[in-house]
Amino acid sequence: xxxxxxxxxxxxxxxxxxxxxxxxxxxxxxxxxxxxxxxxxxxxxxxxxxxxxxxxxxxxxxxxxxxxxxxxxxxxxxxxxxxxxxxxxxxxxxxxxxxxxxxxxxxxxxxxxxxxxxxxxxxxxxxxxxxxxxxxxxxxxxxxxxxxxxxxxxxxxxxxxxxxxxxxxxxxxxxxxxxxxxxxxxxxxxxxxxxxxxxxxxxxxxxxxxxxxxxxxxxxxxxxxxxxxxxxxxxxxxxxxxxxxxxxxxxxxxxxxxxxxxxxxxxxxxxxxxxxxxxxxxxxxxxxxxxxxxxxxxxxxxxx
Numbered sequence: 001x002x003x004x005x006x007x008x009x010x011x012x013x014x015x016x017x018x019x020x021x022x023x024x025x026x027x028x029x030x031x032x033x034x035x036x037x038x039x040x041x042x043x044x045x046x047x048x049x050x051x052x053x054x055x056x057x058x059x060x061x062x063x064x065x066x067x068x069x070x071x072x073x074x075x076x077x078x079x080x081x082x083x084x085x086x087x088x089x090x091x092x093x094x095x096x097x098x099x100x101x102x103x104x105x106x107x108x109x110x111x112x113x114x115x116x117x118x119x120x121x122x123x124x125x126x127x128x129x130x131x132x133x134x135x136x137x138x139x140x141x142x143x144x145x146x147x148x149x150x151x152x153x154x155x156x157x158x159x160x161x162x163x164x165x166x167x168x169x170x171x172x173x174x175x176x177x178x179x180x181x182x183x184x185x186x187x188x189x190x191x192x193x194x195x196x197x198x199x200x201x202x203x204x205x206x207x208x209x210x211x212x213x214x215x216x217x218x219x220x221x222x223x224x225x226x227x228x229x230x231x232x233x234x235x236x237x238x239x240x241x242x243x244x245x246x247x248x249x250x251x252x253x254x255x256x257x258x259x260x261x262x263x264x265x266x267x268x269x270x271x272x273x274x275x276x277x278x279x280x281x282x283x284x285x286x287x288x289x290x291x292x293x294x295x296x297x298x299x300x301x302x303x304x
Contacts, residue, residue: 023105030101032111032138037099039144040091040115046083051076056143063149086119086128094131109138124162128155168250175246177284181257182240184282184290188226189236197223201289208295216292233265241277255284263297274302 027033035054042050055072062068082089092115093099099113117130130151137146172178180199187195197219205216217225244259263278276297283292 024107025103027101027103028098030103030109030111032109032136032142033099033101033113035138035142035144036111036113036134036136043079043082044089044091046079048076048079051079054144055147056139056141056145059144060137060146062147064151064153085122087122089117089119091115091117108140111136111138121159121162124159126155126159126162130155169248172246172248173243175255175257177246177255177257177282177288178244178259180284180288180290181244181259181280181282185238185259185261189238191230191236193223193226193230196226199290200293201285201291204289204291204293206293206295209297210299232268234268235264235266235273237264238262238278239264257282257284 039051039054042048042054052072052075055075057072059070059072059075060067061070061075094114094116097114099111102110102112104110112133112135115132115134117128117132119128120126121128133150135146135148136144139145184196184199187199200219202219204219204222206219206222207216211217239262241260241262244257246255246257248255257280259280259282261278261280262275264273264275266273279296281292281294281296282290285291
Protein backbone atom coordinates (compact mmCIF):
# COMPACT_ATOMS: atom_id res chain seq x y z
CA UNK A 1 0.00 0.00 0.00
CA UNK A 2 2.83 2.36 0.86
CA UNK A 3 4.49 1.65 -2.50
CA UNK A 4 1.21 2.30 -4.32
CA UNK A 5 0.80 5.65 -2.58
CA UNK A 6 4.37 6.60 -3.46
CA UNK A 7 3.76 5.71 -7.12
CA UNK A 8 0.54 7.74 -7.11
CA UNK A 9 2.32 10.81 -5.76
CA UNK A 10 5.12 10.35 -8.28
CA UNK A 11 2.60 10.04 -11.12
CA UNK A 12 0.82 13.25 -10.03
CA UNK A 13 4.15 15.09 -9.84
CA UNK A 14 5.09 14.03 -13.37
CA UNK A 15 1.59 14.92 -14.64
CA UNK A 16 1.86 18.41 -13.13
CA UNK A 17 5.31 18.87 -14.63
CA UNK A 18 4.31 17.80 -18.11
CA UNK A 19 1.10 19.91 -17.99
CA UNK A 20 3.26 23.05 -18.14
CA UNK A 21 4.43 24.15 -21.54
CA UNK A 22 6.31 27.34 -22.26
CA UNK A 23 4.97 29.10 -25.35
CA UNK A 24 7.03 32.28 -25.48
CA UNK A 25 8.59 35.14 -23.56
CA UNK A 26 7.18 38.22 -21.85
CA UNK A 27 9.10 41.54 -21.97
CA UNK A 28 8.50 44.78 -20.11
CA UNK A 29 10.94 46.53 -22.45
CA UNK A 30 10.74 45.85 -26.18
CA UNK A 31 11.01 47.80 -29.47
CA UNK A 32 7.33 47.12 -30.22
CA UNK A 33 6.33 48.62 -26.87
CA UNK A 34 8.16 51.77 -27.93
CA UNK A 35 6.21 51.75 -31.19
CA UNK A 36 2.92 51.79 -29.30
CA UNK A 37 4.17 54.67 -27.15
CA UNK A 38 5.12 56.63 -30.28
CA UNK A 39 1.74 55.75 -31.78
CA UNK A 40 -0.10 57.33 -28.85
CA UNK A 41 2.24 60.30 -28.87
CA UNK A 42 1.20 60.92 -32.49
CA UNK A 43 -2.44 60.49 -31.42
CA UNK A 44 -2.03 63.15 -28.69
CA UNK A 45 -0.37 65.53 -31.17
CA UNK A 46 -3.05 65.00 -33.80
CA UNK A 47 -0.43 63.69 -36.24
CA UNK A 48 -2.55 61.43 -38.47
CA UNK A 49 0.21 60.43 -40.90
CA UNK A 50 2.62 59.32 -38.17
CA UNK A 51 -0.17 57.47 -36.38
CA UNK A 52 -1.10 55.55 -39.53
CA UNK A 53 2.51 54.68 -40.27
CA UNK A 54 2.53 52.10 -37.45
CA UNK A 55 -0.21 50.01 -39.06
CA UNK A 56 -0.28 47.38 -41.80
CA UNK A 57 -2.16 48.09 -45.03
CA UNK A 58 -5.08 45.98 -43.78
CA UNK A 59 -6.05 46.02 -40.11
CA UNK A 60 -8.22 43.69 -38.08
CA UNK A 61 -10.01 45.99 -35.64
CA UNK A 62 -12.03 44.78 -32.66
CA UNK A 63 -13.62 47.27 -30.28
CA UNK A 64 -15.58 45.97 -27.31
CA UNK A 65 -16.13 42.65 -29.09
CA UNK A 66 -17.18 44.11 -32.46
CA UNK A 67 -14.81 42.99 -35.24
CA UNK A 68 -14.21 44.38 -38.72
CA UNK A 69 -11.48 44.64 -41.32
CA UNK A 70 -10.40 48.12 -42.29
CA UNK A 71 -7.85 49.55 -44.73
CA UNK A 72 -5.11 51.76 -43.33
CA UNK A 73 -6.26 54.56 -45.63
CA UNK A 74 -9.59 54.63 -43.78
CA UNK A 75 -8.19 54.16 -40.30
CA UNK A 76 -7.17 56.85 -37.81
CA UNK A 77 -8.93 59.77 -39.49
CA UNK A 78 -10.90 60.41 -36.29
CA UNK A 79 -7.70 61.71 -34.68
CA UNK A 80 -8.57 65.14 -36.08
CA UNK A 81 -11.79 65.03 -34.01
CA UNK A 82 -9.76 64.51 -30.86
CA UNK A 83 -7.40 67.33 -31.78
CA UNK A 84 -10.21 69.77 -32.58
CA UNK A 85 -12.58 68.88 -29.73
CA UNK A 86 -10.50 67.77 -26.72
CA UNK A 87 -8.21 70.21 -24.94
CA UNK A 88 -5.39 69.23 -22.59
CA UNK A 89 -5.43 65.77 -24.18
CA UNK A 90 -3.15 63.33 -22.38
CA UNK A 91 -2.48 59.60 -22.85
CA UNK A 92 -0.44 57.79 -20.23
CA UNK A 93 -0.11 54.40 -18.55
CA UNK A 94 -2.95 53.67 -16.17
CA UNK A 95 -0.52 52.98 -13.33
CA UNK A 96 0.30 50.72 -11.61
CA UNK A 97 -0.32 48.84 -14.87
CA UNK A 98 2.41 48.92 -17.51
CA UNK A 99 2.71 47.48 -21.05
CA UNK A 100 3.95 43.99 -21.88
CA UNK A 101 5.34 42.53 -25.08
CA UNK A 102 4.55 38.84 -25.55
CA UNK A 103 6.64 36.92 -28.05
CA UNK A 104 4.78 33.68 -28.75
CA UNK A 105 6.68 30.68 -30.05
CA UNK A 106 4.21 30.19 -32.87
CA UNK A 107 2.06 33.32 -32.78
CA UNK A 108 4.29 36.32 -33.38
CA UNK A 109 4.55 39.46 -31.23
CA UNK A 110 1.69 40.93 -29.23
CA UNK A 111 1.82 44.06 -27.06
CA UNK A 112 -0.78 44.83 -24.44
CA UNK A 113 -1.20 48.01 -22.45
CA UNK A 114 -3.62 49.76 -20.10
CA UNK A 115 -3.97 53.48 -20.76
CA UNK A 116 -5.69 56.48 -19.21
CA UNK A 117 -6.87 59.16 -21.63
CA UNK A 118 -7.78 62.50 -20.07
CA UNK A 119 -8.85 65.88 -21.38
CA UNK A 120 -11.82 68.23 -21.57
CA UNK A 121 -14.42 68.30 -24.32
CA UNK A 122 -14.45 71.94 -25.41
CA UNK A 123 -18.14 72.28 -26.26
CA UNK A 124 -19.74 70.35 -23.40
CA UNK A 125 -17.02 70.98 -20.74
CA UNK A 126 -17.17 67.26 -19.90
CA UNK A 127 -13.94 66.04 -18.32
CA UNK A 128 -12.76 62.86 -19.98
CA UNK A 129 -11.28 60.03 -17.91
CA UNK A 130 -11.22 57.09 -20.31
CA UNK A 131 -9.54 53.82 -19.37
CA UNK A 132 -8.48 51.83 -22.40
CA UNK A 133 -7.06 48.31 -22.72
CA UNK A 134 -5.27 47.61 -26.02
CA UNK A 135 -3.80 44.49 -27.59
CA UNK A 136 -1.66 44.94 -30.70
CA UNK A 137 -0.58 42.07 -32.97
CA UNK A 138 2.54 42.84 -35.03
CA UNK A 139 3.24 41.20 -38.39
CA UNK A 140 6.66 40.12 -39.69
CA UNK A 141 7.27 43.62 -41.04
CA UNK A 142 6.83 45.10 -37.55
CA UNK A 143 3.48 46.71 -38.38
CA UNK A 144 0.29 46.44 -36.35
CA UNK A 145 -2.01 44.04 -38.19
CA UNK A 146 -4.58 43.57 -35.40
CA UNK A 147 -5.83 46.01 -32.78
CA UNK A 148 -8.19 44.90 -30.01
CA UNK A 149 -9.59 47.56 -27.67
CA UNK A 150 -11.81 47.50 -24.60
CA UNK A 151 -13.26 50.65 -23.02
CA UNK A 152 -16.43 52.13 -21.54
CA UNK A 153 -17.90 54.31 -24.28
CA UNK A 154 -20.68 55.87 -22.14
CA UNK A 155 -18.77 59.16 -21.94
CA UNK A 156 -19.11 59.57 -25.72
CA UNK A 157 -22.87 59.10 -25.42
CA UNK A 158 -22.82 61.78 -22.73
CA UNK A 159 -20.91 64.11 -25.07
CA UNK A 160 -23.33 63.42 -27.93
CA UNK A 161 -26.31 64.18 -25.69
CA UNK A 162 -24.79 67.24 -24.02
CA UNK A 163 -26.55 69.72 -26.31
CA UNK A 164 -29.89 67.91 -26.17
CA UNK A 165 -32.74 68.43 -23.76
CA UNK A 166 -33.42 64.98 -22.40
CA UNK A 167 -35.68 64.15 -19.47
CA UNK A 168 -34.36 61.75 -16.84
CA UNK A 169 -37.44 61.18 -14.73
CA UNK A 170 -39.95 63.16 -12.72
CA UNK A 171 -40.00 65.58 -9.78
CA UNK A 172 -42.76 65.19 -7.18
CA UNK A 173 -43.75 67.90 -4.70
CA UNK A 174 -46.00 65.37 -2.94
CA UNK A 175 -45.17 61.68 -2.65
CA UNK A 176 -45.46 58.85 -0.09
CA UNK A 177 -41.64 58.77 0.19
CA UNK A 178 -41.70 62.41 1.32
CA UNK A 179 -44.17 61.40 4.03
CA UNK A 180 -41.78 58.60 5.05
CA UNK A 181 -38.95 61.11 5.51
CA UNK A 182 -41.17 63.34 7.67
CA UNK A 183 -42.11 60.35 9.84
CA UNK A 184 -38.43 59.47 10.09
CA UNK A 185 -37.56 62.95 11.34
CA UNK A 186 -40.41 62.90 13.87
CA UNK A 187 -39.20 59.53 15.20
CA UNK A 188 -35.68 60.93 15.59
CA UNK A 189 -36.99 64.00 17.43
CA UNK A 190 -38.96 61.71 19.77
CA UNK A 191 -35.91 59.47 20.29
CA UNK A 192 -38.08 56.56 19.12
CA UNK A 193 -35.32 54.21 18.00
CA UNK A 194 -37.62 51.31 17.07
CA UNK A 195 -39.76 53.41 14.73
CA UNK A 196 -36.71 55.21 13.39
CA UNK A 197 -34.92 52.02 12.37
CA UNK A 198 -38.08 50.55 10.80
CA UNK A 199 -37.77 52.92 7.84
CA UNK A 200 -34.40 51.49 6.74
CA UNK A 201 -33.42 48.23 5.07
CA UNK A 202 -31.05 45.97 6.96
CA UNK A 203 -28.29 46.73 4.42
CA UNK A 204 -28.81 50.50 4.35
CA UNK A 205 -25.67 52.65 4.11
CA UNK A 206 -25.10 56.03 5.76
CA UNK A 207 -22.78 58.87 4.84
CA UNK A 208 -22.24 62.41 6.04
CA UNK A 209 -20.09 65.49 5.55
CA UNK A 210 -17.84 64.19 8.35
CA UNK A 211 -16.77 61.05 6.47
CA UNK A 212 -14.24 60.77 3.71
CA UNK A 213 -15.56 60.86 0.17
CA UNK A 214 -17.37 57.62 -0.74
CA UNK A 215 -17.08 56.25 2.80
CA UNK A 216 -20.28 54.97 4.39
CA UNK A 217 -21.26 53.05 7.51
CA UNK A 218 -23.78 50.24 8.03
CA UNK A 219 -27.03 50.27 9.98
CA UNK A 220 -25.56 48.73 13.14
CA UNK A 221 -22.82 51.38 13.32
CA UNK A 222 -25.33 54.14 12.63
CA UNK A 223 -27.61 52.82 15.38
CA UNK A 224 -24.80 52.98 17.96
CA UNK A 225 -23.97 56.52 16.84
CA UNK A 226 -27.58 57.63 17.26
CA UNK A 227 -27.78 56.05 20.73
CA UNK A 228 -24.66 57.99 21.77
CA UNK A 229 -26.12 61.21 20.37
CA UNK A 230 -29.43 60.70 22.17
CA UNK A 231 -27.55 60.42 25.48
CA UNK A 232 -25.92 63.83 24.91
CA UNK A 233 -28.81 65.95 23.60
CA UNK A 234 -32.47 66.71 24.39
CA UNK A 235 -35.33 68.90 23.11
CA UNK A 236 -34.74 67.79 19.53
CA UNK A 237 -36.78 69.61 16.90
CA UNK A 238 -36.81 69.76 13.11
CA UNK A 239 -38.41 72.67 11.27
CA UNK A 240 -38.88 72.07 7.56
CA UNK A 241 -37.25 74.69 5.33
CA UNK A 242 -38.91 75.17 1.97
CA UNK A 243 -40.30 71.84 0.77
CA UNK A 244 -38.78 68.42 0.05
CA UNK A 245 -38.42 67.09 -3.48
CA UNK A 246 -38.96 63.47 -4.43
CA UNK A 247 -37.16 62.78 -7.68
CA UNK A 248 -37.52 59.65 -9.78
CA UNK A 249 -34.35 59.05 -11.79
CA UNK A 250 -35.16 57.08 -14.94
CA UNK A 251 -31.50 56.38 -15.72
CA UNK A 252 -30.92 54.49 -12.47
CA UNK A 253 -34.58 53.57 -11.85
CA UNK A 254 -34.54 54.91 -8.31
CA UNK A 255 -36.27 57.43 -6.08
CA UNK A 256 -34.44 60.07 -4.05
CA UNK A 257 -35.92 62.48 -1.52
CA UNK A 258 -34.06 65.73 -0.83
CA UNK A 259 -35.10 67.69 2.25
CA UNK A 260 -33.91 70.80 4.10
CA UNK A 261 -34.35 71.42 7.82
CA UNK A 262 -33.65 73.74 10.72
CA UNK A 263 -32.29 71.29 13.27
CA UNK A 264 -32.32 72.39 16.91
CA UNK A 265 -31.39 70.61 20.14
CA UNK A 266 -29.92 71.28 23.59
CA UNK A 267 -26.82 69.66 25.07
CA UNK A 268 -27.73 67.84 28.29
CA UNK A 269 -24.46 68.58 30.12
CA UNK A 270 -23.86 72.23 29.20
CA UNK A 271 -27.40 73.38 28.49
CA UNK A 272 -26.17 74.94 25.25
CA UNK A 273 -28.86 75.23 22.58
CA UNK A 274 -27.88 74.66 18.97
CA UNK A 275 -29.76 75.68 15.83
CA UNK A 276 -28.22 74.54 12.56
CA UNK A 277 -29.16 73.98 8.90
CA UNK A 278 -29.35 70.38 7.71
CA UNK A 279 -29.81 68.85 4.27
CA UNK A 280 -30.68 65.18 3.83
CA UNK A 281 -30.76 62.86 0.85
CA UNK A 282 -32.60 59.53 1.13
CA UNK A 283 -32.51 56.75 -1.47
CA UNK A 284 -35.47 54.36 -1.65
CA UNK A 285 -35.89 50.83 -2.96
CA UNK A 286 -38.98 49.48 -4.75
CA UNK A 287 -40.58 48.49 -1.42
CA UNK A 288 -40.43 52.05 -0.13
CA UNK A 289 -37.60 51.37 2.33
CA UNK A 290 -34.59 53.66 2.72
CA UNK A 291 -31.41 52.06 1.38
CA UNK A 292 -29.14 55.09 1.64
CA UNK A 293 -28.86 58.31 3.64
CA UNK A 294 -26.52 61.25 3.16
CA UNK A 295 -26.39 64.17 5.62
CA UNK A 296 -24.90 67.60 4.95
CA UNK A 297 -24.30 70.12 7.73
CA UNK A 298 -21.64 72.28 9.39
CA UNK A 299 -19.70 70.60 12.19
CA UNK A 300 -18.89 74.01 13.71
CA UNK A 301 -22.11 73.79 15.71
CA UNK A 302 -21.03 70.71 17.63
CA UNK A 303 -19.33 70.59 21.02
CA UNK A 304 -15.99 68.75 20.78
